[in-house]
Amino acid sequence: MIGLLDAIIQGILLGGLYALFATGLSLMFGVMRLVNLAHGDLIVLAAFVILAVTEKLGVDPFAAVLLAAPILFAIGFGLQHVLLNRTLGRDLLPPLLVTFGLSIIVQNGLLQMFSADSRRLRSGAIETASVSLGGDIAVGVVPLLTLVSAIAVIVALNFIFYRTSIGRAFRATSDDLDVAQLMGIDVNRTFAMAMGIAFVVIAIAALYLGLRANFDPTIGPARLLYAFEAVIIGGLGSFWGTLAGGIILGLAQTIGARIDPEWQILSGHLAFLLVLVIRPRGLFPRAID
Amino acid sequence: MTRSRISLADRHSINRRTLLKYSAATGAALSVGLKSPAIAQTRAIKLGYVSPLTGPLAAFAEADNFILANFKEATKAGIKVGNATVPVEVIVKDSQSNPNRAAEVAKDLIVQDKIDLMLVASTPETTNPVSTQCEIEEVPCISTVAPWQPWFIGRQENPGGGPPAWKGFNYTYHFFWGLEDVIAVFTNMWSQVATNKSVGGLFPNDGDGNAWGDKVVGFPPALDKGGYKLTDPGRYQNLTDNFSAQIGAFKSANCEIITGVVLPPDFTTFWKQSLQQGFKPKVASIGKAILFPVAVEALGKDGHNLSSEVWWTPNHPFKSSLTGMSAKDLAGAYESATKKQWTQPIGFVHALFEVAVDVLKRAPDRDGKAIAATIAATNLDTVVGKLQWGSSSLPPFAAKNVAKTPLVGGQWRFKDGKYDIVITDNRTAPAIPAGGKMEPIA
Numbered sequence: 001m002i003g004l005l006d007a008i009i010q011g012i013l014l015g016g017l018y019a020l021f022a023t024g025l026s027l028m029f030g031v032m033r034l035v036n037l038a039h040g041d042l043i044v045l046a047a048f049v050i051l052a053v054t055e056k057l058g059v060d061p062f063a064a065v066l067l068a069a070p071i072l073f074a075i076g077f078g079l080q081h082v083l084l085n086r087t088l089g090r091d092l093l094p095p096l097l098v099t100f101g102l103s104i105i106v107q108n109g110l111l112q113m114f115s116a117d118s119r120r121l122r123s124g125a126i127e128t129a130s131v132s133l134g135g136d137i138a139v140g141v142v143p144l145l146t147l148v149s150a151i152a153v154i155v156a157l158n159f160i161f162y163r164t165s166i167g168r169a170f171r172a173t174s175d176d177l178d179v180a181q182l183m184g185i186d187v188n189r190t191f192a193m194a195m196g197i198a199f200v201v202i203a204i205a206a207l208y209l210g211l212r213a214n215f216d217p218t219i220g221p222a223r224l225l226y227a228f229e230a231v232i233i234g235g236l237g238s239f240w241g242t243l244a245g246g247i248i249l250g251l252a253q254t255i256g257a258r259i260d261p262e263w264q265i266l267s268g269h270l271a272f273l274l275v276l277v278i279r280p281r282g283l284f285p286r287a288i289d
Numbered sequence: 290m291t292r293s294r295i296s297l298a299d300r301h302s303i304n305r306r307t308l309l310k311y312s313a314a315t316g317a318a319l320s321v322g323l324k325s326p327a328i329a330q331t332r333a334i335k336l337g338y339v340s341p342l343t344g345p346l347a348a349f350a351e352a353d354n355f356i357l358a359n360f361k362e363a364t365k366a367g368i369k370v371g372n373a374t375v376p377v378e379v380i381v382k383d384s385q386s387n388p389n390r391a392a393e394v395a396k397d398l399i400v401q402d403k404i405d406l407m408l409v410a411s412t413p414e415t416t417n418p419v420s421t422q423c424e425i426e427e428v429p430c431i432s433t434v435a436p437w438q439p440w441f442i443g444r445q446e447n448p449g450g451g452p453p454a455w456k457g458f459n460y461t462y463h464f465f466w467g468l469e470d471v472i473a474v475f476t477n478m479w480s481q482v483a484t485n486k487s488v489g490g491l492f493p494n495d496g497d498g499n500a501w502g503d504k505v506v507g508f509p510p511a512l513d514k515g516g517y518k519l520t521d522p523g524r525y526q527n528l529t530d531n532f533s534a535q536i537g538a539f540k541s542a543n544c545e546i547i548t549g550v551v552l553p554p555d556f557t558t559f560w561k562q563s564l565q566q567g568f569k570p571k572v573a574s575i576g577k578a579i580l581f582p583v584a585v586e587a588l589g590k591d592g593h594n595l596s597s598e599v600w601w602t603p604n605h606p607f608k609s610s611l612t613g614m615s616a617k618d619l620a621g622a623y624e625s626a627t628k629k630q631w632t633q634p635i636g637f638v639h640a641l642f643e644v645a646v647d648v649l650k651r652a653p654d655r656d657g658k659a660i661a662a663t664i665a666a667t668n669l670d671t672v673v674g675k676l677q678w679g680s681s682s683l684p685p686f687a688a689k690n691v692a693k694t695p696l697v698g699g700q701w702r703f704k705d706g707k708y709d710i711v712i713t714d715n716r717t718a719p720a721i722p723a724g725g726k727m728e729p730i731a
Binding site: 003006007010011014017018108111115116117118119120122124127128129130132136138139140141142143212213214215216218219222226250253254257258260261262264265 | 343344345346347348350351386494522523524525526528529530531533534535537540541553554555557558561562564565566567581583584587588589591
């Protein structure tokens with residue numbers, strides 16, 4: 001019984017990490033209809049940016065992410081403005097191919113700059129600190145912070161989307177691009193802003209990826225699949241749905257692993273297929289399109 | 290997807306000056322050749338070298354450029370074969386950590402570059418496809434840095450068939466240690482620490498994990514014999530984000546020893562989660578994950594006293610037959626050339642080139658059969674120890690193709706802000722000096 005309870009708690013915490021991976025993806029798809037195959041590699045890129053800041057300035061990763069976030073916002077803004085905007089159109093394929101190419105470029109660029117060494121973000125005692133819940137169940141502080149950050153990110157994104165004028169522009173371009181343009185919205189700039197914000201979310205995801213495990217330039221694609229699954233389980237365009245998707249995936253994996261570690265990954269995929277069969281549009285789709 | 294093929298030879302060959310130089314030289318050679326056509330004999334010896342320069346296995350190949358530069362320096366005047374001095378050329382190809390790609394570049398080296406001898410290093414994913422291509426094309430090949438079982442058994446027609454069905458190879462030779470050595474090293478290390486002999490196993494669902502966890506040739510029977518109780522929760526997928534199931538199982542079995550063959554990111558995830566959930570074993574002997582100092586550094590202070598198999602250190606009492614450098618000199622030269630800490634593959638990749646030069650010097654002829662026979666007769670003291678094929682320390686079916694190198698065990702110790710490996714058990718190879726005793730993880 002304790003085992004199952006532990007699995008559920010660990011699963012929810014793992015879901016927080018998957019939700020963080022997925023929220024940036026959800027944002028890009030929600031606003032730009034961009035399927036970003038480089039998402040995993042961009043998380044690793046952000047982790048290396050944070051690592052570079054910690055090493056240059058000798059600060060804690062939690063402080064470094066505050067400095068890295070504006071840098072990554074600028075990278076995201078520039079990437080969308082200069083490159084990705086040119087590829088968006090009626091056809092879904094060109095942006096897909098461009099992000100696929102971007103994934104290869106980012107991996108090899110990082111390999112050139114940072115070598116193949118397996119690195120990590122280090123933050124002292126907090127890494128292994130935990131809160132005891134009694135009955136042999138303990139919860140790590142970092143996984144707990146991951147979940148809290150995922151929730152905070154989603155609250156912040158919902159605030160931006162539904163309470164600010166740029167959020168209105170995001171929703172307008174997402175709903176109907178042509179009409180939004182007629183209303184005087186600068187679509188290129190709106191998309192670039194959305195990408196910049198997505199990169200800030202990526203920076204936060206990278207912080208927790210780097211604190212949890214090692215990363216090296218080639219580890220990104222392994223993270224992409226769970227992010228996609230979380231987005232699709234939750235329903236496209238809904239941030240709370242993405243969080244729910246991440247938690248469902250995390251729960252399925254930890255409970256599956258309790259039965260047999262061989263089932264860990266498989267049970268996550270099975271949960272994903274089950275949701276697709278029952279609700280092909282995900283649990284909480286935002287818009288009908 | 291035809292991406293550019295990274296080859297050191299290609300990279301260096303095209304610039305205006307060398308082009309001019311070569312064309313002038315060819316012109317001279319031609320004019321000389323016209324007058325006296327008798328000296329066409331000294332064609333350069335071509336060595337092909339395949340290694341994972343990029344991709345997830347790239348850490349193994351990090352020292353390659355240093356070793357190749359070293360080798361070029363040592364052989365720039367050519368090597369003496371009989372009475373003649375023959376120039377040597379190395380053509381390097383990147384496997385991109387992909388077995389299919391490794392086979393493809395091996396084929397290119399054989400068919401297009403017409404190499405005389407193939408060298409290949411680093412993990413079964415690289416050595417096996419290249420060795421297999423060489424066996425098919427009847428080109429001699431020397432490989433290293435992969436335990437011999439996955440190299441030998443993994444290339445059999447029927448890997449599950451057992452010794453009578455397993456056949457030796459005619460052109461491919463390998464030097465490294467085997468699973469039996471890791472098992473001996475790990476259990477020797479554990480016997481130094483007082484524990485309850487309850488062992489937790491972390492074996493992933495990949496070539497190494499399945500071999501280590503195998504109920505016939507792996508850890509389970511050996512641990513049974515040694516009186517250890519193994520808790521093996523089952524094969525997990527590489528790059529997982531959650532080990533709470535394994536930690537739960539180890540906790541309830543009260544494991545005081547942890548072992549396994551784990552990828553670096555997975556071990557970090559496991560170790561951090563263990564500490565967070567209050568699971569702290571006395572001994573953790575892990576293969577693969579903590580081979581490289583950077584991977585241990587990634588754990589911060591929590592890497593102190595983790596133990597691992599040790600194939601080579603600067604303290605190994607061996608010398609290079611090629612440059613005369615001791616193990617210490619070689620590691621020192623690497624550190625001052627790259628400003629990075631030494632790693633274990635340095636010695637083995639260097640030894641690979643040592644054997645190649647030794648074989649080429651002794652080979653009576655340049656054809657594949659003669660070179661293969663010369664490899665089989667090797668008896669050379671290298672920077673990783675004595676290399677001799679056909680030894681009695683191996684089961685008879687593998688003895689012809691495999692030469693074993695010594696394996697010892699060591700612990701990572703955190704001192705003055707950096708990690709160093711200290712050899713804590715040398716009962717498997719007493720010639721290698723031990724630097725201390727096993728300490729339980731505090």
